[in-house]
Amino acid sequence: MSPTPPPPEAPSLEPTLARGLLALALLLGATLRVKLALTDDGIYWPDEVYQSLEPAHRLVFGYGLVAWEFIAGARNWALPGLVAGLMGLARGLGLDTPAGYLGFIKCVFALLGTGAAWGSYRLARSHGAVPLAAAAGASLVALSSVAIYFSPRAMSENASAVPVVWGLALALAPGASRRVLVVSASLLGLAVMLRLQNGIFCVGLVALLAARRQWRDAGLALGLLTVWAFLFGLLDRLTWGSWFHSARVYLEFNFVQQGGNQWGTAPFEYYALVLLRAMKGVTLVAVGLSLLALWRARGLALLAIVFYVLHAYQPHKELRFLIPLFPLVAALAGVGLDVVLGEWKTFRIRAGLALIVAAMGLGSAVLASNLTFGDIGQYEQTRPQVSAYDDSGPINRLLEVAGQQKDACGLKIEAPAHIAWTGGYSYFHRNVPLYWFQGPDRGSGLFNYVITGPQVGTGGGQEVAQDQGFLLVRLPRDTCTPDPGYNWRLP
Numbered sequence: 001m002s003p004t005p006p007p008p009e010a011p012s013l014e015p016t017l018a019r020g021l022l023a024l025a026l027l028l029g030a031t032l033r034v035k036l037a038l039t040d041d042g043i044y045w046p047d048e049v050y051q052s053l054e055p056a057h058r059l060v061f062g063y064g065l066v067a068w069e070f071i072a073g074a075r076n077w078a079l080p081g082l083v084a085g086l087m088g089l090a091r092g093l094g095l096d097t098p099a100g101y102l103g104f105i106k107c108v109f110a111l112l113g114t115g116a117a118w119g120s121y122r123l124a125r126s127h128g129a130v131p132l133a134a135a136a137g138a139s140l141v142a143l144s145s146v147a148i149y150f151s152p153r154a155m156s157e158n159a160s161a162v163p164v165v166w167g168l169a170l171a172l173a174p175g176a177s178r179r180v181l182v183v184s185a186s187l188l189g190l191a192v193m194l195r196l197q198n199g200i201f202c203v204g205l206v207a208l209l210a211a212r213r214q215w216r217d218a219g220l221a222l223g224l225l226t227v228w229a230f231l232f233g234l235l236d237r238l239t240w241g242s243w244f245h246s247a248r249v250y251l252e253f254n255f256v257q258q259g260g261n262q263w264g265t266a267p268f269e270y271y272a273l274v275l276l277r278a279m280k281g282v283t284l285v286a287v288g289l290s291l292l293a294l295w296r297a298r299g300l301a302l303l304a305i306v307f308y309v310l311h312a313y314q315p316h317k318e319l320r321f322l323i324p325l326f327p328l329v330a331a332l333a334g335v336g337l338d339v340v341l342g343e344w345k346t347f348r349i350r351a352g353l354a355l356i357v358a359a360m361g362l363g364s365a366v367l368a369s370n371l372t373f374g375d376i377g378q379y380e381q382t383r384p385q386v387s388a389y390d391d392s393g394p395i396n397r398l399l400e401v402a403g404q405q406k407d408a409c410g411l412k413i414e415a416p417a418h419i420a421w422t423g424g425y426s427y428f429h430r431n432v433p434l435y436w437f438q439g440p441d442r443g444s445g446l447f448n449y450v451i452t453g454p455q456v457g458t459g460g461g462q463e464v465a466q467d468q469g470f471l472l473v474r475l476p477r478d479t480c481t482p483d484p485g486y487n488w489r490l491p
Contacts, residue, residue, distance in 0.1 A: 013347055018131035021358055022121055022138060026114055029142035032365060033110035037152035038103055041393035041427075044153060044378065045318065046420040050490055051075060052154040053105070053426040056084035060091060064425040065434070065490045073240040074249040076232065078193040079156050098400045098427045106152040112162050113151030117142035119165035120327035124334030126173035127297040133341055136354040137289070137334025141326045143361030144282045145368035146275070146376065149388060150320055156195040157323035163187035163194070164201050165327035171205055171221065172300070178220060185221045189228025191324070193235070196247055198324060200310065204303035211299060260316035266377075270317045271308070274377035278319075279364045285357060286329050289336030297335045304328045319377045333357070392421050394467035398451050399427040401465045401472055408432060409480035410447030412439055414456070415470060420490055433486045445481035449474055 043049060050067040058064035059080065069075040086108055090101035117138050124134035141147050151158060167187030170180050188205060191198040202225050209218035233243040240246060253259040275283045294301050304325060311321050337357055341350050373391075374384025395415060399422065402411050412435040413422060419436035428434055433446060440446050442459075450461070454469030461473035 022135035025139035025142040030114040037106035041396040042390035048153040055080035059084040076246040110152040116161040120330040123169035123331035129338035133338035134334040136357040139358040139361040141330035143365040160191040160194040163191040185224035208299040265315040266317040290332035292336035394470040396423040398472040403430040415453040
């Protein structure tokens, strides 16, 4: 797999164009991601709060709501630990308010998304694509609307996409040294710590190295991954009390009990249909070019297909589950474009083809703000036309304002929304009871602030703040009745 030689009549222009294209795609992608991180307080799915931000808040600040996974032990503590480290760092830098530490964490995740796009470029290069083709392929994931939308969210899929793509890019590069292989295998081991399903890539790496007859490298990778499996089990032993506790509970719940089905099921073709709906141009170009890469990068292509098919066969589906796959498909697209460029030696044609591919990504980025929940396959039966951005954002911003009220001794969210679809104490950031709309009434005396829904009014209280029709209201009482039975478990 040797790279396609650059055109002889303009040897200096193509590398310059490739560097510029990659830099612009990454810079624009990073800018859009960071802007979203700093302006969108909405929630796509509760996991982005209660599997990461909220347990991290409990670790750093000592209080927060507890999801069932962290009662039954169905989650590994690697992701909350990573987020807690970022939260603690932000606190040390003086960013000890929700706007500060959440903005910091979201920006880090946004930049991780940009790092995954860069890794896509490196992965395409490791499979022989020339810089121009690899850069154009990477622009598809750097600028695609779905990748931008998910990127700032503190989810395991986002955190693990970077070690997945870089681990494969480093390990599969021609002539990779043993030291590089140690790093790459460790990255994939970390990816599994963050999200168990990434074990598919670990198995794939060992299989690909063995298929190349790199027996020593395959053995080294297997040994290192075994060490990381030990660390996974050890972390569970230290946090949950038994080896591989989270993996066993998670697998039993999702594959034996099919517990995820309670949050909805979808047919096999769900992912394909949603991706075409959300970003048709990017999807068609990426898949079409990937087909051209099937022979040149058959090992990587097979790994991507296996990952996709296994997820497509699972009844419960969410588009975010495919996030670790996006950089791999973009890399395959870069290899496929290299196949096309190999048929042309004229710089203008080669540059034009690469820019057309990059333009598909740019067009998707331009339309990113129009995404609805229906576009990304969420809440398709209830509110598909609602914007996918800033959902519950007004409530979360009012939670932050409520946490700043020094006399707040309890808060109830009276707006008819399940508390799991709000930011919890990660936004409220005050160690007093937080009730949802099915909790005690105002006459209980257990709280002195409420967040009410649109057009409900103050109900005799004093308006403190409002956001898009939602109101933060102070009730006419200075103290709250203690609630010794307050339950920190997420309803």
